[in-house]
Amino acid sequence: MSTDKNRATAAAILPLVGGPDNITSIAHCMTRLRIALRDRALVQDEALKALPAVLGVVEDDTYQIVLGPGTVARVTPEFEALVEEGRTATAAPAATHAVTADELAERGAALKKAQKARNATPVKLFLRRVANIFVPLIPALIGCGIIAGLNGVLTTMGWLPAVVPALAAMASGFMSLIAVFVGHNTAKEFGGTPILGGAVAAIIVFPGIAKIDAFGRHLSPGQGGVLGALAAALLAVYVEKWCRRRIPEALDVLVTPTLTVLVSGLVTIFGLMFLAGAASTAIGSFANWLLATGGAFAGLVLGGLFLPLVMLGLHQALIPLHTTLIEQSGYTVLLPILAMAGAGQVGAAIAVYYRLPRNRSLRTTIKSALPAGFLGVGEPLIYGVSLPLGRPFVTACVGGAAGGAFVGLFHQLGMAFGSTAIGPSGWALFPLLDGTSGMGATLAIYAGGLTVGYLVGFAATFFFGFTDQMLTDLNTDPEPAAAAVAEPPKAPVPA
Structure with missing residues (x-):
């Protein structure tokens, strides 16, 4: 019943802010639903303020609808779902067949759209969401990667020795904390609070983790890498959603984040870091073994099948594998x-x-x-x-x-x-x-x-x-x- 109430609130708000096409981004803080608008003139302020669930509106860099603690965390996912449904319903139809360049492009667009529709299976949608976690990290990976290459050249040539440590810090700083960014993006993508996902993932790279004796074995900072961070943040999302459904709204702001970090953190330390660490090691070992023993054949298969993998949407599964290999070697x-x-x-x-x-x-x-x-x-x-x-x-x-x-x-x-x-x-x-x-x-x-x-x-x-x-x-x-x-x-x- 609570879910129906939250969806009803979201459904009441959506037309009063101009509908799905008027919204460019959605987020929430402790008490407010924050939305970015294409056309401010389409918003009906007085009608919004008259809604029973709305405590007020604030206009800043984003348009902010005050819903209160606890309530905003429940209404926001429903609001995001309604916006997505509204955009899907108004999507343009596919193109037609012909042989000119423009019509070939239309045919390609139609094939792309049809393939996207066929890719809407649970596994492929999950892989797409995993890709959404890592794609925002690519600019930093590129920048730090190029700096690392430049640093390697300077080190080999013996040039600018005073600059080399600075470049090393720039190149390595992001990679040493990449688990935190993965945790943040994972929680955001799967409907949790991003900062809680980052907080749980930060446990993996915290230096003090080396002092913990788990089942007679010492953990090492970074063990599990991005796979561990993804798993930890995903667990945090499910714990948070479980708490949101059961914790009274008056206690939600205190109890939910505490339980989310506590439960997810303990499972991460005493379980996920070991499992993800073993998986990461296995991935690196297998990739190196595959190319060392069957390199030509493996390269032929990988190079030949990559375009079809892109068409099937399965190439997205390779993004965390790439990141894991970069972490390791x-x-x-x-x-x-x-x-x-x-x-x-x-x-x-x-x-x-x-x-x-x-x-x-x-x-x-x-x-x-x-x-x-x-x-x-x-x-x-x-x-x-x-x-x-x-x-x-x-x-x-x-x-x-x-x-x-x-x-x-x-x-x-x-x-x-x-x-x-x-x-x-x-x-x-x-x-x-x-x-x-x-x-x-x-x-x-x-x-x-x-x-x-x-x-x-x-x-x-x-x-x-x-x-x-x-x-x-x-x-x-x-x-x-x-x-x-x-x-x-x-x-x-x-x-």
């Missing part, structure tokens, strides 16, 4: 191999460009999307060119497989390397590379893998990416025909 060995899928995509797009010399519209699209493709941003080429065409998507995967096999082979030969951060790909990954064989060899191997991916993706698409019927349909320029239809015939000039 300073870089993730998987990312340079997976980046070869983008190289295959670029090669395929160039082949499409040369196979369709008369389709100026599609060639213009490819020319505009290729610079982003070289930098590892593949969506314009995937959804605007290869995927709606069909066969070139498959041949792009062949190019990715070849590039992955090339990079994997060198791992098998003992020249392991990886990326110190996640996010960039293609040429943008060069500043983030690090390995066991020196920077020169590492850069050369990665560049060789990209070259193989480009060449094989091009060749596979050029020779096998089109049927005769596809070439007949696509290798024409629709623009002159359209112009001829649109332009009326000229009147004869009198003699």
Whole structure:
């Protein structure tokens, strides 16, 4: 009954603040529902104040509706759900089939939307939410990764010794506390109080954890890493929600956070840190073993299947794995191999460009999307060119497989390397590379893998990416025909 009351309150507030499309962000503090608005003029202040559950409104950097302690924590999730439902209900319909560049892009958008709908399974939705936890951390990972690489160069060359400790602190500070940020984002993503998720995750990296003797074994700071932080914060969310349902509102502000940190913290110290630590160690050992023993074949499979994994939404499961590997060894060995899928995509797009010399519209699209493709941003080429065409998507995967096999082979030969951060790909990954064989060899191997991916993706698409019927349909320029239809015939000039 309490849930119905909170949902009714949220449903009463929503139309009075302009509806779902007028809201850009939602948060809450101890007593207030805070929302950011697109159009302040759509808010009905007096009607809001007249609602029984609303104690007042405050306008600051956000529009704040005072609901009181306890109540606001229960109403906010219901309000967020109603906003999401409202936005989904007004989503635009899918696009249609054709062969011009613009219509191919529409077809790609339709495929993307249909795939997103098919991905709405519990497992894939969970993976998407896990990705939402880590994606906001990527800018810091990139920045700190590049600083770490610069620091390594300065250390090797013996340059600027006074600056090296400062750069080391900048590069390592974020990684030493990444568990706290993961805990904060986990609680936020799964509907808990973000700061409580961060507080529980902070236990993992607290230096004093080394003084605790759990089951005859001493813990070490950071044990369990980001996996432990994710699990601890997720547990905190469930404990908090359990408390919100059962603790009287008058006691909620005191009892709920205390029990959340206490219960989740004890389970984290005496259980999750051991389990997550073992899982993290196993992930690192397996990744290194896989590439050391079957590097070429493993690279072929990983590079060839990454684009389909993206289509299925399963690539999101790799984000915490990348982060775990970076925590353990300073870089993730998987990312340079997976980046070869983008190289295959670029090669395929160039082949499409040369196979369709008369389709100026599609060639213009490819020319505009290729610079982003070289930098590892593949969506314009995937959804605007290869995927709606069909066969070139498959041949792009062949190019990715070849590039992955090339990079994997060198791992098998003992020249392991990886990326110190996640996010960039293609040429943008060069500043983030690090390995066991020196920077020169590492850069050369990665560049060789990209070259193989480009060449094989091009060749596979050029020779096998089109049927005769596809070439007949696509290798024409629709623009002159359209112009001829649109332009009326000229009147004869009198003699």
